[in-house]
Amino acid sequence: MKNIMNNFEYFAPGSLEEALKLLSQYGEDECKIIAGGQSLIILLKQGLITPQYVIDIKGLSELDSISGNEKEGLKIGALTTHRAIEKSPLMQNAFCILAEMEQNVSSVETRNWGTIGGNIAHGDPSGDPAPVMLVLNAKYKLAGAKGERLVEAEDFTSGYFETDIGHDELLTEIQIPAPPPRTGAKFTKFSQLQGDYAIASAAVSMTLDADKKTCADIRIAMGSVAPAPMRAKKAEYLLRGKVITDDLLVEAGRMASEEASPTSDAEISEQYKRELVGTLVTRVGKEAFERAAMA
Amino acid sequence: MKKELKFVVNGQTYDLWIEPKTVLVQVLRDELGLKGTKRSCDSGSCCACTVLLNGKAVKSCSILALQANGKEILTVEGLANGTQLHPIQEAFLDNWAFQCGFCTSGQMMAAKGLLDENPDPAREEIQLAMDGHLCRCTGYNMINEAIQDAAKRLQTQEEQGGAK
Ligand SMILES: Cc1cc2nc3c(=O)[nH]c(=O)nc-3n(C[C@H](O)[C@H](O)[C@H](O)COP(=O)(O)OP(=O)(O)OC[C@H]3O[C@@H](n4cnc5c(N)ncnc54)[C@H](O)[C@@H]3O)c2cc1C
Ligand code: FES
Ligand code: FES
Numbered sequence: 001m002k003n004i005m006n007n008f009e010y011f012a013p014g015s016l017e018e019a020l021k022l023l024s025q026y027g028e029d030e031c032k033i034i035a036g037g038q039s040l041i042i043l044l045k046q047g048l049i050t051p052q053y054v055i056d057i058k059g060l061s062e063l064d065s066i067s068g069n070e071k072e073g074l075k076i077g078a079l080t081t082h083r084a085i086e087k088s089p090l091m092q093n094a095f096c097i098l099a100e101m102e103q104n105v106s107s108v109e110t111r112n113w114g115t116i117g118g119n120i121a122h123g124d125p126s127g128d129p130a131p132v133m134l135v136l137n138a139k140y141k142l143a144g145a146k147g148e149r150l151v152e153a154e155d156f157t158s159g160y161f162e163t164d165i166g167h168d169e170l171l172t173e174i175q176i177p178a179p180p181p182r183t184g185a186k187f188t189k190f191s192q193l194q195g196d197y198a199i200a201s202a203a204v205s206m207t208l209d210a211d212k213k214t215c216a217d218i219r220i221a222m223g224s225v226a227p228a229p230m231r232a233k234k235a236e237y238l239l240r241g242k243v244i245t246d247d248l249l250v251e252a253g254r255m256a257s258e259e260a261s262p263t264s265d266a267e268i269s270e271q272y273k274r275e276l277v278g279t280l281v282t283r284v285g286k287e288a289f290e291r292a293a294m295a
Numbered sequence: 296m297k298k299e300l301k302f303v304v305n306g307q308t309y310d311l312w313i314e315p316k317t318v319l320v321q322v323l324r325d326e327l328g329l330k331g332t333k334r335s336c337d338s339g340s341c342c343a344c345t346v347l348l349n350g351k352a353v354k355s356c357s358i359l360a361l362q363a364n365g366k367e368i369l370t371v372e373g374l375a376n377g378t379q380l381h382p383i384q385e386a387f388l389d390n391w392a393f394q395c396g397f398c399t400s401g402q403m404m405a406a407k408g409l410l411d412e413n414p415d416p417a418r419e420e421i422q423l424a425m426d427g428h429l430c431r432c433t434g435y436n437m438i439n440e441a442i443q444d445a446a447k448r449l450q451t452q453e454e455q456g457g458a459k
Binding site for chain 1: 315353
C-alpha cells in the first residue's frame with residue numbers, strides 16, 4: 001500500500017485530564033485521537049484523513065481496566081484491548097457473549113493492540129462489539145471539558161462511521177448492567193474467513209419467565225445490514241410474552257430480515273445479506289433461549 | 296517536527312528522533328536495518344510484519360513507532376541465541392513450514408507469542424492464534440505442525456533446564 005500519510009504534530013498525554021485539555025485546545029481543528037490505531041492508521045496511510053494534530057491516548061492506563069460482576073454489572077475502560085476482554089475471567093454466564101464475540105474480531109495481533117473504545121468510537125456498521133452492546137443494554141460514558149455524560153448504546157451510532165462523540169469528547173467507559181435472572185445471550189457473525197469483518201451478524205439477549213418457556217424480555221440486534229447497528233424491534237415484539245418455539249423463532253428471523261436494510265456490494269447481494277441475517281437471528285435466538293433456560 | 300523514541304529492540308536500547316507519522320516497521324527496517332520483519336500488505340491484513348511488543352504479537356505496520364516508546368520489541372533477529380537457532384526456527388526448518396519465506400518471520404513471532412502464553416496448544420488453538428497470517432506458498436498444515444513440534448522442543452528444553 002502506498003503510504004501517503006501526512007505529517008502531524010503528536011501528543012501523548014499522561015492523564016485523562018491532560019488529554020481532555022488538549023482536545024479542548026485542538027479538538028475543533030484537524031485533530032484525531034489515536035488509541036490502538038488498528039482502524040485509524042489505515043485511513044491515515046490512504047490519505048483519507050489528514051489531521052494536523054494526533055492525540056495518542058493508548059497510554060492512559062486509567063482507562064484500561066475491567067471491573068464488576070454479574071450482580072452489579074460490568075465497567076470496561078475504553079482502552080481495554082479486545083484480547084483482555086476475550087481472556088477476562090469476568091466474562092461469565094450472560095457476559096460470556098462478550099468473550100465469544102471478541103474471539104472472532106480480526107486476528108490475535110489486532111486484538112492485542114486494538115481497543116474496545118476505539119472499535120465502538122469508530123462507528124463501523126460491520127463492527128462486532130456494537131450489536132452485542134445493544135442487546136446487553138450498554139451505556140457509553142463520554143468525558144469532555146464540560147464534564148461527563150452517559151449515552152445509550154442505541155443512541156450512539158447514527159450512520160456510517162457517525163457517532164454521538166463531540167469533537168472535544170472522549171469515550172472513556174462502557175457500562176453494562178447486571179442481567180436479570182434467567183437471561184441468556186448469544187452473538188454470531190458470518191464472514192468469508194475466520195476473523196474477517198461480518199457480512200452479517202446477529203445478537204440476541206433473552207430473559208425468560210419463571211416457567212423457563214415464556215419470553216419475558218428480549219433484545220435482538222443486527223450488524224452489517226444497515227448504516228448503523230440496529231435492533232429488530234418488530235421481531236422482538238413478536239417474541240415478547242410468548243412461549244418460545246422453533247417455529248416462532250423462524251418467524252422472528254423472517255421479520256428481522258425484513259427490518260434490515262442491507263446494500264449490495266461488489267461481492268454480495270442485498271438479498272443474500274437479508275436472508276442471511278434472518279437465519280442468524282433464528283439461530284442465535286434459539287441459543288440465547290437455551291442459555292436462558294439453563295441460567 | 297521530530298519526536299524522541301526510546302525503546303528496546305532485541306535487548307538493545309535505542310534512542311532516535313523520528314517523524315510522528317513513521318510506523319514501527321519503518322523504524323525497524325529503515326532506521327535499525329532489521330530487515331527480517333517484512334512489510335507486505337502494509338494495511339493490517341496479512342500479519343507478515345508481526346513482532347512482539349512487551350511479549351504480545353502485534354502488527355508493526357499498524358502501530359505508530361512512537362507508540363512503542365518505552366516498550367520492548369522482539370523481532371525475528373532476536374529469536375536465535377548467537378548461531379544457535381531458536382527451537383521455533385528449528386521446527387519451521389525441519390517441518391518444511393516455509394518456501395519463499397516472506398511470511399515466515401511473522402509466523403514465527405506469532406508462534407512465539409502463542410507458545411509463551413500457552414506452551415501446549417491444541418491444533419485448533421494454533422489455528423485460532425495464527426488465523427491472521429497469510430502464506431501464499433506452504434499450505435497452513437505444515438506451519439501448524441511446525442508449531443506443535445516447536446512446543447515439544449521447548450518443553451524438552453525446559454525439562455533439561457535449558458535457557459530461553
Ligand atoms: C485486518 C483487520 C480486521 C478487522 N476485523 C474486525 C472484525 O472482524 N470485527 C470488528 O469489530 N473489528 C474489526 N477490525 C477493527 C478493529 O477491531 C477495531 O476497529 C480496532 O480495534 C479499533 O480500535 P483501536 O483502538 O485500534 O482504534 P483506533 O484505530 O485508534 O481509532 C478508531 C477511531 O476511533 C477514534 N477513537 C479511538 N478511541 C477513542 C476514544 N476512546 N474516544 C473517542 N474516539 C476514539 C479514533 O479517533 C478513530 O477515529 C479489524 C481491523 C483490521 C485492521
Ligand atoms: S504488512 Fe502488516 S499486516 Fe500486512
Ligand atoms: S512461505 Fe511464501 S508466503 Fe509463506
